[in-house]
Amino acid sequence: xxxxxxxxxxxxxxxxxxxxxxxxxxxxxxxxxxxxxxxxxxxxxxxxxxxxxxxxxxxxxxxxxxxxxxxxxxxxxxxxxxxxxxxxxxxxxxxxxxxxxxxxxxxxxxxxxxxxxxxxxxxxxxxxxxxxxxxxxxxxxxxxxxxxxxxxxxxxxxxxxxxxxxxxxxxxxxxxxxxxxxxxxxxxxxxxxxxxxxxxxxxxxxxxxxxxxxxxxxxxxxxxxxxx
Amino acid sequence: xxxxxxxxxxxxxxxxxxxxxxxxxxxxxxxxxxxxxxxxxxxxxxxxxxxxxxxxxxxxxxxxxxxxxxxxxxxxxxxxxxxxxxxxxxxxxxxxxxxxxxxxxx
Numbered sequence: 001x002x003x004x005x006x007x008x009x010x011x012x013x014x015x016x017x018x019x020x021x022x023x024x025x026x027x028x029x030x031x032x033x034x035x036x037x038x039x040x041x042x043x044x045x046x047x048x049x050x051x052x053x054x055x056x057x058x059x060x061x062x063x064x065x066x067x068x069x070x071x072x073x074x075x076x077x078x079x080x081x082x083x084x085x086x087x088x089x090x091x092x093x094x095x096x097x098x099x100x101x102x103x104x105x106x107x108x109x110x111x112x113x114x115x116x117x118x119x120x121x122x123x124x125x126x127x128x129x130x131x132x133x134x135x136x137x138x139x140x141x142x143x144x145x146x147x148x149x150x151x152x153x154x155x156x157x158x159x160x161x162x163x164x165x166x167x168x169x170x171x172x173x174x175x176x177x178x179x180x181x182x183x184x185x186x187x188x189x190x191x192x193x194x195x196x197x198x199x200x201x202x203x204x205x206x207x208x209x210x211x212x213x214x215x216x217x218x219x220x221x222x223x224x225x226x227x228x
Numbered sequence: 229x230x231x232x233x234x235x236x237x238x239x240x241x242x243x244x245x246x247x248x249x250x251x252x253x254x255x256x257x258x259x260x261x262x263x264x265x266x267x268x269x270x271x272x273x274x275x276x277x278x279x280x281x282x283x284x285x286x287x288x289x290x291x292x293x294x295x296x297x298x299x300x301x302x303x304x305x306x307x308x309x310x311x312x313x314x315x316x317x318x319x320x321x322x323x324x325x326x327x328x329x330x331x332x333x334x
Contacts, residue, residue: 020317041234048242053273057280058241068233072240074280079245080272086252087261094258105250168299168327171284172306174277176319179310181274190271191278198279199286213279214272221271222264 006123006130010137013119017111021145024052027169029153030160031056035063039154046150050109050143053177054078056170066207074207077214085113092120092131100132107139109146185228190221298334302327 004012025046032042037059045055054075061071085108093104115138120131160166182188194217201209252261285303287293306323313319 023317023320037234038231041231041238044235044238045241048238049245051245053277054241054245057276058237060280060284062229062234062237065229068229068237068240071237072244074276075241076244076248077272078276078280079248080269082245082248083251084266084269086249086254087256087266089253090256090258093253098254101254102250105246105253108249108253167290168284168288168302169324171281171299171303172320172323172327174281175285175303175306176310176316176323178274178277178281179307179312179319180314180316181277182311187271187274190274194275194277194279195282198282202283202287210276210279214275217275217279218268218271221275222267225267225270 006126006134007137009119010115010134011140012137013115014111014138014141017142018145020111021142022149024173025146025149026153026156027166027173028052028055028059029150029155030157030166031153031170032059032150033154033157034160034166035059037062039151042150042154043147046147049075050106050146051079051082052146053174056173060170061207064207070206070208070211074210077211082108088113088117092116093128093135095128096132104132104135107135107143109142111142112138184225186221186224189224190217193217193220298327298330301330 028046029039029042032045032055033039045058049055049058057078058071058075061074066074086105089104089108093101096104112135116131116135119134120126123130126134178191182191194213197213197216198210201212203209204212281303285299286295288296288299290296291299302323305326306319309322310316310319
């Protein structure tokens with residue numbers, strides 16, 4: 001790691017993710033304004049929730065006029081994986097001060113989690129301070145890129161021509177996120193059950209069919225894993 | 229939906245999401261989780277996203293809810309590129325180009 005400080009290394013590892021954060025953040029901003037949300041609310045999502053897939057889910061369901069409680073539950077379900085991230089940080093950062101753990105939790109997204117876990121495993125000699133500095137380094141490019149891109153998208157939103165058919169951008173973005181997640185037969189099974197049940201229960205009011213599908217799919221994935 | 233309701237959604241989702249990130253690092257610490265719970269949480273992502281997308285792909289609003297070749301093919305290509313390249317951006321770009329191309333050709 002050529003004498004770089006853990007903070008500098010974190011910044012270097014986080015920078016390439018700007019390429020991902022910019023188009024996704026802009027797409028979120030555009031879609032949020034397209035369904036009629038003011039710029040302040042698009043920014044509210046990106047600053048207070050900071051979780052792309054669940055923000056897209058919430059915006060999609062708001063557009064469908066689903067009751068607020070169902071919007072929150074469905075979008076939260078997308079974020080359940082963060083519980084795993086939180087647990088994975090405990091052996092490395094569990095002895096940090098409370099305010100430091102609170103700050104890390106705020107910035108614990110897919111990218112910072114993935115970078116931190118792999119760096120901590122590669123550098124067992126790092127002190128607690130080194131680990132915290134690396135994490136702060138990864139968040140430095142990632143978080144402003146997400147917030148800034150959302151703002152650009154929200155500001156541009158109204159100026160995108162109708163003919164660009166952005167309504168299909170959201171399904172494409174989700175499918176692109178799912179592809180790399182299909183790592184094992186258990187993941188593939190969960191995804192197939194999710195699709196089949198979501199279509200079969202599409203008639204259930206308030207989009208609760210999605211919640212039924214998600215519960216069945218998690219059970220199917222866990223069961224396949226248990227048997228293999 | 230009123231502006232106040234949307235702010236309520238943002239606040240609830242923000243607080244809930246923060247809690248999912250803080251629960252272990254801040255509250256539970258290194259006390260072990262039951263295996264069955266971890267096993268289910270591992271599949272949360274693949275359990276929600278495909279189900280959310282499926283009706284949008286099969287019954288798109290743009291066609292008045294009728295299944296349509298351009299939507300189905302573009303969706304399949306996006307997923308295939310994502311699985312093959314393990315790269316979200318490549319999948320979005322290729323899927324978007326295929327969808328635009330089919331929209332122009334069909």
